[in-house]
Amino acid sequence: MHLVAGIVVARSGKTVLCSILVVLVLACTLDRDAGIAAEHTTEPPQPAAKVEIIYLGKSYNEPEHLSLIDKVLTDEGVEGARLGISDNNRTGSFLGQKYVLAEDIVPADSDVVAKAKQVLAQGPAIIVADLKAADLLAVAGLPEAKNAILLNIRSSDKSLRQEDCRANVFHIIPDWxxxxxxxxxxxxxxxxxxxxxxxxxxxxxxxxxxxxxxxxxxxxxxxxxxxxxxxxxxxxxxxxxxxxxxxxxxxxxxxxxxxxxxxxxxxxxxxxxxxxxxxxxxxxxxxxxxxxxxAWHPSYEQYAGMQLHDAFEQFAKRDMTERDYTAWLAVRAIGESATRSGKADVNDLRNYMLSDAFTVAGDKGEGMNFRKWDHQLRQPILVAGPRDVVSISPQQGFLHPKYLTDTLGYDQPESKCKFR
CATH class of the missing domain: 3.40.50.2300 (Response regulator)
Incomplete structure (x- = not known):
């Protein structure tokens, strides 16, 4: 008897033992049993972690532009937030995260605080606040907002970072x-x-x-x-x-x-x-x-600034304004915090945003983070003319022991902020 191609053949020719068939039958049986077991042991896919961001704004009666070149925009700010959500979901789709934007913009004669109460009735929320200083303070002072995250994208008011600072407010836009x-x-x-x-x-x-x-x-x-x-x-x-x-x-x-x-x-x-x-x-x-x-100028093109502007122009069919940029950056800050921390809870995101590990890329050549003493976002500032960026501050020769961007605005020893 000899082995040919895995088949045992008797020399007498009367009996051919096809042992390979037995092996195949046994293998198929084992595979089938393993498959049945896998069907019972494999866990169903987990749903994506949802991160909801509220865009809270008010249709203020804006001053009329002196130049006809400056168009009246009805979607300023919110378009930046929408692009930020799109960018966040591009990364989140690989990490099991889903970002959702809810837009609540009240008319000029409506009570934005009442709208904020409705939003916060569901629990701590992440709010991109397109509000003037008085309205922002009123919303931040609500008991329901104590554990919320409010991202200021509109007001450059100094008092919001100084005497009237609030622990639940983070400032994306630079102050005066x-x-x-x-x-x-x-x-x-x-x-x-x-x-x-x-x-x-x-x-x-x-x-x-x-x-x-x-x-x-x-x-x-x-x-x-x-x-x-x-x-x-x-x-x-x-x-x-x-x-x-x-x-x-x-x-x-x-x-x-x-x-x-x-x-x-x-x-x-x-x-x-x-x-x-x-x-x-x-x-x-x-x-x-x-x-x-x-914080932003349409002519800015360094450090991927041109790519950001092109993406916004394709998305919104117009130029990106400063408020569009700060809204985009606010949403990206939340996305970066969720991505790096792996968390979606509001408290976890706040803690990470204030940690030393947090930075967000704003396409200005360096990672940005928040000052712990007033929650102002450190960032380079564009010095620009009507049609071109002339320079970027901080300027060469203006030094600081920790962050050069802390030469812009109120440094910690000057701060009068006592969080409430």
Whole structure:
């Protein structure tokens, strides 16, 4: 007897023992039994961990733009949040996470606090807050909001980071102090250290003026004069008149002495757009108009900025504004926290966001994180003209022992924040 191709053959030729058939039958039986066992032991796939983000806003009566180039947007901010959700889900689909955006934007005459109570009735929530300072404080002060995460994407109000700071509020948008410091550093680097300050009359203008005064003291600038300016028109677009503006602006800026730049403080777009090219002395204009300090600018293209803008333009069919950017970044901060921590609970996400391990990429060349003393997001600030980014602050030579971005705004020793 000899073995041929796995079949045992008897020399007599009368008996062929097909032992391979027996082996195959045994193998199939074992496979079938293993398959039956697997059907009973394999766990069903786990549902994706859901991370719900609430976009809470109010349709405020916005000031009319002085320029027809600036279009009236009805979806500013929320489009950035939508893109952020899309980006989060791109990563979350591989990690068993699903991000959902719920949009609650109330009319101008409605009570946003009542809407917030409805949202928070379900328990601690993650809220992207597109709210002015007073409304943000009212929502943050609700007992139901104590364990929530509120991400401020609109208000640059200093008090929200100082005397009126809240433990449940995280600030994505830079405050007036960060903006003034970013511009001041660039002006000092340029050796344009003498500033003529032309200021509006609104409360936010006064706050920005105080930030400019602080920046001058910090970095060695000199304010040669502070001059209030009040410009009243019946209708911002139709009643200005080029001749009227051309006559008024030289008069308003005449006799300021020797200075390097006109620093405009017009946070509500009342007159600032009329200042460049119309001053009595031929000087650059900086501040809230002219050369500005912002978290985002449509012309920014470094560190994947161009890719972000292109993605937003394809998504929203328009340019990305600063509020679109801060809304996108707020949603991305939550996504980054959930991805790195592997958690979806609000308390877990808050703890991770305040840990040393947290950073979020905002396409500005460095990871961003939150200051523990006031919950302001550290970030580089773009110094930009109307059509191009001129520089990025902090500027070279302005040093800090830990974070260079802490040269912008209130550092820990200066902070008056006592969380409530």
């Amino acid at each position: 102090a960060m903006r003034a410091d970013a511009l001041a550093q660039y002006l000092i680097w340029k050796k344009w250290s003498r500033w003529f300050l032309l200021e509006g009359t609104k409360a936010s203008d006064k706050e920005y003026v105080a930030a400019v005064e602080r920046a001058a003291n910090r970095f060695g600038g000199t304010i040669v004069e502070e001059r209030p300016y009040k410009f009243e028109t019946g209708a911002a677009r139709s009643d200005t008149g080029y001749q009227q503006v051309q006559t008024q602006m030289p008069q308003a800026t005449q006799g300021a002495g020797s200075y390097d730049v006109v620093w405009v403080a017009d946070t509500d777009q009342s007159f600032g757009e009329y200042v460049p090219y119309r001053t009595y002395d031929p000087k650059p204009v900086v501040g809230t108009q002219g050369l500005i300090a912002v």
